[in-house]
Amino acid sequence: MRWRSGMPLHDEVERIRGELYKDDRLRVSVALFGQPGAGKSSLINKMIGQKLAAVGVETDKTVSAGEYESKGITFVDLPGYGTKKFPKEGYFEEFDIPSRDLFLCVTSGKLLQSDAELFSELIKFGKICIFVSNKYDELWEDDIPLSELKQRRRDDIVKHVGHQVPVVFTSCRTNEGLDDLQNLIAQNLHEAKRERWLRSAKAYSQVFLEEKKNACERKVQIAAAVSAANGLNPIPGTDVAVDISTLVVLFREIRESYGLADELVVELKQQSVPLIAQLAGKAAQYAAKEGILMLLKSVATREVVKTTVRFVPVVGQLIAASIGFGITYSAGMSYLKDCHDLATEVLNKRLSY
Ligand SMILES: Nc1nc2c(ncn2[C@@H]2O[C@H](COP(=O)(O)OP(=O)(O)OP(=O)(O)O)[C@@H](O)[C@H]2O)c(=O)[nH]1
Ligand SMILES: [Mg+2]
Incomplete structure (x- = not known):
């Protein structure tokens, strides 16, 4: 995407909201x-x-x-x-x-x-x-x-x-x-x-799962930017407010992308394979507002938020540089990784039969 220097924050936020809307309607x-x-x-x-x-x-x-x-x-x-x-x-x-x-x-x-x-x-x-x-x-x-x-x-x-x-x-x-x-x-x-196909279609191989992850990543960037710009819910212990409902929707979409329906997640939580049970536990825990708030809080305390997010072309420099974006993006990527790892374990287990 083209670099948009000098664009005021308001325009940048409107543009990114438009991206999310376009994505949802596609x-x-x-x-x-x-x-x-x-x-x-x-x-x-x-x-x-x-x-x-x-x-x-x-x-x-x-x-x-x-x-x-x-x-x-x-x-x-x-x-x-x-x-x-x-x-x-x-x-x-x-x-x-x-x-x-x-x-x-x-x-x-x-x-x-x-x-x-x-x-x-x-x-x-x-x-x-x-x-x-x-x-x-x-x-x-x-x-x-x-x-x-x-x-x-x-x-x-x-x-x-x-x-x-x-x-x-x-x-x-x-x-x-x-x-x-x-x-x-x-x-x-x-x-x-x-991108929409990769996010929605069922994966029958590890390679397809990786492609799915890349496709989801762009969605995380956009939703995190919208959430950061919509500062509605204060994150305890910080002076940052973000919109958690946008993240609730994002997290649900990530689970759906990986075919992790609620009933399946519950079932996977009971699995005897510790890694699967643990990852399913996280997928469930961070599904609701309270869980997401906990995740945001834990992410916010990490120094890494300020250093890892430097340049994210999709959302533009002004938003990418904000601390709210750093937190929401890190939380989104962390949730994406958990779901991806869980889907990988489930796929491997199925393939090994
Ligand atoms: N062995 C085998 N059976 C299949 C396969 N795919 C579908 N079937 C079976 O074939 C039958 C017809 O499958 P459907 O998916 O309903 O076929 P369809 O093309 O939608 O049929 P219509 O809606 O009547 O046009 C079902 O009994 C399926 O279980 C396959 O790859 N292998
Ligand atoms: Mg039919």
Whole structure:
């Protein structure tokens, strides 16, 4: 971000408030289509890490598109293209295709001709569409190597589409390929939307968790600046006041980013692994206003606050130099680290099974 020297504090604060508002309103829209039973609903749930869409239930998509929304991501379950109810003519307007950010064509066997046609139309329109070959775990035939079976599925897609396209193989049963899919989606989104995706999507690898942390860091900087500028609640033992409600929201968003729902945190607190129990304890303790106040107080007494925060381009020099920002930022980063470490332990434990 450009250096803004000479900008008065008031303008700087307004600008940063605008950033937070923009962030909160930003939506990423991912649309899925593909033959019934291919696993679209299962993939939606896997990508966000929540049971949003009903699985194994034939959704009556002849009637309308299903929309699911969570953490700033909208998933759209598109009905068949070129049917009696939804002819090709008017389909793009009806389902608001131009406003969608990215498309997934999901198959679990042979590609339908109508799906290939929709894919071609989307590409002509300049949209990004990724082929997802799901139910990878079911890809098995006696005496035929897996590589050959994968190639057959790719060839089937190429046959319909007419040229080579990338295909991601996934399994909602074993979680194979889900990390590749998450990364490919992230790579195909632009800056702010990519950041939103990284913050909201479920991590299936350590690398994705690290990316998530980087994406959350910018959010911490902005929310900490807004909290510092909104000095409403005095921090005991200091002459600094900050807005704790902004931090309550920030901390909740951090937990949500890492898929640390309240019930899960409670469950993790009872874990026999001491590190997990301890980190979950912190995630819970600092969730509410009183806990955050305690954290702020402990951070404020550390000399480190004044020395570590020197230059934070996102929030500008004037705010970054304030003691309130130093405290809120350090507290936010400390909470982010705890949640990140907890999610890392949980992921490692899951992967080690
Ligand atoms: N073995 C296996 N089964 C899967 C996988 N993904 C989904 N399923 C199962 O396949 C069935 C259909 O999955 P859904 O996610 O409901 O499929 P869908 O594409 O949303 O189906 P419609 O809404 O009817 O179009 C369910 O029984 C799922 O449990 C997978 O990767 N492997
Ligand atoms: Mg479905």
